[in-house]
Amino acid sequence: MSSKWLKTLSATLALTVGTTVASAETLRAVTDPSFVPFEMMDQETGKMVGFDMDILAEVAERAGFDYNLNTMDFNGIIPALQTGNVDIALAGITITEEREKIVDFSDPYYDSGLRLLVRADNEDIKEFDDLEGKKIGTKIGSTSYDYLTKNIEDDEGVTPYPGSADMYMALMSGSVDAVFYDAPNVGYFARTKGEGRVETVGPLYEGQQYGIALKSGSKWVEDVNEALAAMKEDGTYKEIYEKWFGKMPEDQ
Incomplete structure (x- = not known):
């Protein structure tokens, strides 16, 4: 096998590999x-x-x-x-x-669901039925917002926020009485920035899959x-x- 042929073959292989990666x-x-x-x-x-x-x-x-x-x-x-x-x-x-x-x-x-988050000193909200007449924070465009508006008779207290940080801040400042949102995000906040200030209550609602x-x-x-x-x-x-x-x- 000539060295010229080997060089040609190597160049062809290099071009082929380069084309595959680039494509x-x-x-x-x-x-x-x-x-x-x-x-x-x-x-x-x-x-x-x-x-x-x-x-x-x-x-x-x-x-x-x-x-x-x-x-x-x-x-x-x-x-x-x-x-x-x-x-x-x-x-x-x-x-x-x-x-x-x-x-x-x-x-x-990923298997998920919806969960309630309240302030640590809360005594009034233990489950979803306790949300009637309360101020509830959730996220715009989320399934939790849809669930709230479908399952609460008077949903005037439901406030959708653009970001999860906004609704958690509203909860801790007292602007809303509870947050209702995806369980893993709620649980993560309760274990990190909200530790000692907020807690999850009630069961997992509306099993969901991502x-x-x-x-x-x-x-x-x-x-x-x-x-x-x-x-x-x-x-x-x-x-x-x-x-x-x-x-x-x-x-x-």
């Missing part, structure tokens, strides 16, 4: 920066970190796409996917029949599902889960 599609990804510990800004690096961010990075690598990540308020995520301005989103997005009509979802990757949302008709749904399944099979999902939430329940 990886880059998806437009978004998240909501306030849903800790699923997604939050690392103040030191200026980058988004969290459970969802680790899931996205692993799924992208296995499915074979790159992504550019941006942030937006939660209530803008589904419309952005619907109009095709965004390709993929992770933000603790609950899979619902209404949302499935306008976007595609992956298989569920999914990775993609624009309708996305060609990546099957690849994303295969990546999620492989992550659960080889223990990668468990490793990521326990990094952010502690010991993983057997049914997760």
